[in-house]
Each structure stands twice: as C-alpha cells, then as structure tokens.
Amino acid sequence: MPTHIPSVDFTTWMTLSYPEIVLEICKIFIDPTEIPHDKLREIILSQLQSDLVATKRLSDDCSVLELFHGSTLAFKDLAMSCTARFLDYFLQKRQRHLNIIVSTSGDTGAAAIQAIRGSPHMDVFVMYPLGRVTEIQELQMTTMAATAENVHLFGLTGTSDDGDEVMKALFADKEFAERNDLSNVNSINWSRILIQIAPYFYAYFQSGAKPGQVVEIAVPTGAAGNLIGGCIARAMGLPVRLVACTNDNDVIHQMIQTGVLMTGSVKQTLASAMDIQMPYNIERILHVLSNGDTALSKEFANAVDGGKALRLGDTLHTKVKETFHSHTSSNAGIKQTIKTVFEQHQYVVCPHTATALHYYSANQSNSRKSAACVCIATASPDKFTEVLDEAGIKNTGAAKSLLNELRVSPQKVLRLENRDEWVAVLRKSIEDHRKLKSRMI
Numbered sequence: 001m002p003t004h005i006p007s008v009d010f011t012t013w014m015t016l017s018y019p020e021i022v023l024e025i026c027k028i029f030i031d032p033t034e035i036p037h038d039k040l041r042e043i044i045l046s047q048l049q050s051d052l053v054a055t056k057r058l059s060d061d062c063s064v065l066e067l068f069h070g071s072t073l074a075f076k077d078l079a080m081s082c083t084a085r086f087l088d089y090f091l092q093k094r095q096r097h098l099n100i101i102v103s104t105s106g107d108t109g110a111a112a113i114q115a116i117r118g119s120p121h122m123d124v125f126v127m128y129p130l131g132r133v134t135e136i137q138e139l140q141m142t143t144m145a146a147t148a149e150n151v152h153l154f155g156l157t158g159t160s161d162d163g164d165e166v167m168k169a170l171f172a173d174k175e176f177a178e179r180n181d182l183s184n185v186n187s188i189n190w191s192r193i194l195i196q197i198a199p200y201f202y203a204y205f206q207s208g209a210k211p212g213q214v215v216e217i218a219v220p221t222g223a224a225g226n227l228i229g230g231c232i233a234r235a236m237g238l239p240v241r242l243v244a245c246t247n248d249n250d251v252i253h254q255m256i257q258t259g260v261l262m263t264g265s266v267k268q269t270l271a272s273a274m275d276i277q278m279p280y281n282i283e284r285i286l287h288v289l290s291n292g293d294t295a296l297s298k299e300f301a302n303a304v305d306g307g308k309a310l311r312l313g314d315t316l317h318t319k320v321k322e323t324f325h326s327h328t329s330s331n332a333g334i335k336q337t338i339k340t341v342f343e344q345h346q347y348v349v350c351p352h353t354a355t356a357l358h359y360y361s362a363n364q365s366n367s368r369k370s371a372a373c374v375c376i377a378t379a380s381p382d383k384f385t386e387v388l389d390e391a392g393i394k395n396t397g398a399a400k401s402l403l404n405e406l407r408v409s410p411q412k413v414l415r416l417e418n419r420d421e422w423v424a425v426l427r428k429s430i431e432d433h434r435k436l437k438s439r440m441i
C-alpha cells in the first residue's frame with residue numbers, strides 16, 4: 001500500500017478518456033525513477049482503449065458502468081493487462097523470470113492467462129474449482145492453456161478458497177517461494193488495485209453530478225479488490241458513497257452492518273466469481289480507514305487465519321459506515337433482478353452486476369441523499385448464459401457463437417481430484433518448469 005494517499009484536484013480530469021485517467025492516477029503513485037512517465041504512458045495506452053468502458057443509462061438517476069469489454073469479458077481484464085506489462089517491464093530490466101501463481105473463482109484465471117500468455121518473462125500456474133465455473137469461463141482457460149507453453153492450468157475438486165489455501169501454502173514456504181521466483185497477480189497485487197481506482201473517477205464524471213455532489217456507486221464484491229479501488233478514490237477526495245454488494249457470501253456486508261468480521265465456509269451462488277469468504281482486501285480498506293494502523297492489520301491477519309471474529313472498534317466502525325453502504329442478494333434476488341431489468345429496459349446483466357441493480361431497486365423508493373447511482377457491471381452476461389436461462393432469458397447470438405468457437409478448439413487442463421496431493425503436485429510442476437527454463441537460459 002502507498003504510505004500516503006494524496007488528495008487530488010481532479011477538475012482537470014473531467015474531460016479525459018478512461019485510459020488517460022488511468023495514466024494520471026498511475027503518475028501519482030508510480031515514481032518516475034521506477035517507471036519513467038513516457039514509458040508509463042506507452043504501457044498504459046498500448047493496453048487500454050477508450051471503448052473498454054461504456055455507460056448505459058437506465059433512468060434519470062441510475063446508470064450502469066460496463067467494465068467488461070476487455071478480451072475475456074470481465075472487469076479484471078482492465079487491470080490485469082497493465083499489471084502484466086508492468087511486470088514484463090521490470091523483469092526485462094532486471095533480466096529475471098517469474099512464476100506467477102493464480103487462484104481463481106472463474107474470471108481472474110482467464111484474464112491472467114490472456115495477459116501473461118506469450119510473455120518471455122513469466123510462466124503462469126492457475127488453479128480453478130472444477131464444476132464451479134461456467135462453461136465459457138472454463139473453456140476460455142483450457143483453450144488458451146492448450147496453445148501457450150507458459151500457461152499451466154489445474155482444476156481442483158474444491159472451492160476457490162481451497163485454491164487460495166494452496167497458493168498461501170506455496171508462498172508460506174519462503175525458501176521454496178524464493179528459489180522458484182513466485183509472484184502473484186490476484187488482487188493481492190497492488191498494481192491491480194492501482195488500476196482499479198480509475199473507473200470510480202470515470203463513473204463520477206459520467207454520472208452528470210455537479211462538482212461536489214455525492215454519487216453513489218454500487219459495486220459487486222467478492223475479494224473487495226474492486227471496492228478498495230473505490231475506497232482509495234474516495235480518500236483522494238472523490239465525493240462518492242460506495243455500496244458493497246454481495247451474494248450470500250456476505251462477510252463484507254455483515255462487517256459493514258455489525259462491525260464484526262467473521263468468515264465462514266463458501267456458499268455456491270449464481271454470482272460465482274463472488275463466492276469468496278476470505279475478502280482479503282478488507283485488510284487494505286481497514287488500513288486506509290484507520291490511517292495506516294499496522295497493529296490492526298496484524299489483528300486482522302490473526303483473526304482471519306485463526307477463523308476468529310474481528311471486532312472493529314467504534315471509531316473505525318463509524319468510519320466504515322460513513323464510507324460504505326452495503327447490500328446482499330440471494331440467488332432468488334439475483335434471478336428476479338436479471339428478469340426485471342430485462343423486462344423494464346431490454347438490457348441483460350450478468351448475475352454479479354445484478355447484485356448492484358438489486359440494491360438500486362430495493363432502495364429506489366427511499367429518499368436519496370446522492371445525485372445519482374452508478375452500478376458497476378463486472379462481467380458480460382454472455383459469460384453466464386446458464387444463469388440467464390434460469391432467469392428465463394434466451395442465449396444471445398453472441399454467447400452462442402463464442403461457445404461454439406471455443407468448444408471445437410483444443411483444450412488442456414490437469415484435473416486434480418485428491419485434495420492431499422494439491423500442494424505437492426503444484427510444487428513439483430513449478431519446480432520442473434523452473435529447471436526447464438533455467439536450462440533454456
């Protein structure tokens with residue numbers, strides 16, 4: 001985390017394109033001695049185009065910010081592509097190679113593979129939970145893995161939190177992690193968060209709010225990586241109220257409402273990319289809201305690792321409540337929202353995006369203190385046709401042709417059924433590839 005989050009005068013940013021806003025934010029947090037500004041501009045403008053984000057206005061005071069126009073149709077593409085190129089930049093400079101470990105609940109895997117495949121400086125090892133991702137998500141990963149020698153894909157018979165545990169075990173063995181040059185592009189990686197600050201500024205400018213007016217931004221939340229981006233934008237002075245929107249895995253919602261953080265076991269829901277009980281970026285949120293209280297971070301880590309409850313003090317809980325509203329949607333609520341939004345606006349949303357719109361419709365009648373509500377759309381509905389079917393919406397042509405194309409492409413994945421072997425298999429694969437790469441160098 002940055003040691004200091006500066007307030008910025010963003011009035012001059014209002015006319016900038018989305019990639020230019022990303023660049024301005026990166027310039028604040030990346031020192032030119034790390035990456036010179038002209039190089040930074042080159043990297044960002046080569047990875048991001050203005051049409052990667054789009055706004056859909058649903059009513060006078062509600063719009064949707066679509067962040068899913070990247071290669072794998074999820075918002076994660078936006079930050080992942082820049083993160084991978086930042087890594088390439090440093091690895092090229094230092095003549096080094098990294099083994100990137102990724103645990104995914106569905107979308108991170110494909111975005112990471114897309115961003116890293118073909119990189120001369122990285123191999124990527126991806127774990128995903130078998131049977132808990134959609135067909136398109138799985139095919140995106142298996143087909144890219146089949147054609148890139150630096151991509152290694154593992155299907156686990158568990159949940160995405162199990163994948164996180166395996167990842168944690170690999171990094172916890174410091175000697176192993178160092179010897180094998182392990183790194184990570186999950187939203188543990190600060191670079192992802194850095195890029196994810198920009199959409200909040202863009203959303204604010206697009207909302208039509210007058211300068212100073214508060215805009216409410218409803219954010220579908222899993223590991224809180226997107227949400228911490230908003231939290232930092234707010235700390236930089238952007239007048240937004242953030243709404244953390246969860247599915248039945250409502251750890252964040254409960255923490256905001258009660259001041260107690262308590263994780264449990266993962267529930268499988270229709271918004272599968274948010275099936276997470278370990279929202280690790282809460283640590284960053286608490287860090288920002290407590291002005292960098294490191295003792296609290298330690299308490300947080302101990303509580304989460306030990307499966308114990310963490311009780312926020314009154315002062316911190318008050319700050320949390322000033323910053324966030326929260327809302328939780330059941331599967332029934334998600335399906336109903338997809339259906340209603342389609343009936344009212346002929347607009348199809350993915351099940352994650354539906355949690356934000358569910359918040360909006362549930363609070364529409366309340367008197368609002370904000371100028372407008374922007375709902376963040378985190379994935380294309382075309383990735384979740386199974387859920388759309390359940391909500392009574394026919395597959396779109398785009399989704400069908402995407403599926404047909406992927407189904408006939410070569411695929412590659414190692415299926416791991418025996419839980420006791422997961423860590424060992426990953427270790428061996430990483431070690432073998434490192435030896436192979438070092439012989440090639």
Ligand SMILES: *Cc1c(COP(=O)(O)O)cnc(C)c1O
Binds near residue numbers: 108187222223353
């Ligand atoms: C990853 C993801 C989320 C959750 O994002 P976090 O940053 O983990 O909170 C929500 N929706 C979709 C479609 C995602 O892929």
